[in-house]
Amino acid sequence: MKSTNYTAVSELLLQGLTDDPALQPFIFSLFLSMYLVTNLGNLLIILAVSSDPHLHTPMYFFLSNLSFTDICISTTTIPKMLANIQAQDQSITYTGCLT
Numbered sequence: 535m536k537s538t539n540y541t542a543v544s545e546l547l548l549q550g551l552t553d554d555p556a557l558q559p560f561i562f563s564l565f566l567s568m569y570l571v572t573n574l575g576n577l578l579i580i581l582a583v584s585s586d587p588h589l590h591t592p593m594y595f596f597l598s599n600l601s602f603t604d605i606c607i608s609t610t611t612i613p614k615m616l617a618n619i620q621a622q623d624q625s626i627t628y629t630g631c632l633t
Contacts, residue, residue: 566616573609580598
């Protein structure tokens, strides 16, 4: 009868885009600018749909809901990624990965 030992996983290692420290500021600024442009565009869509009465149709209602969902998803994932790039920390907790 074999005896096997199991260990609980508490952290996962993330594979980075590059290990070159000279490229880290470029990657950080690239993803930060993409994050800001994405949120600004989504906020403009929501503002346009809510302010114009001609756009109060089901299609634009679903478009504004999609924009809101995109803001929520990008706001939960991108700041964590930017913090990991800035701190050069490549680990994430198991519960953070599941979240």
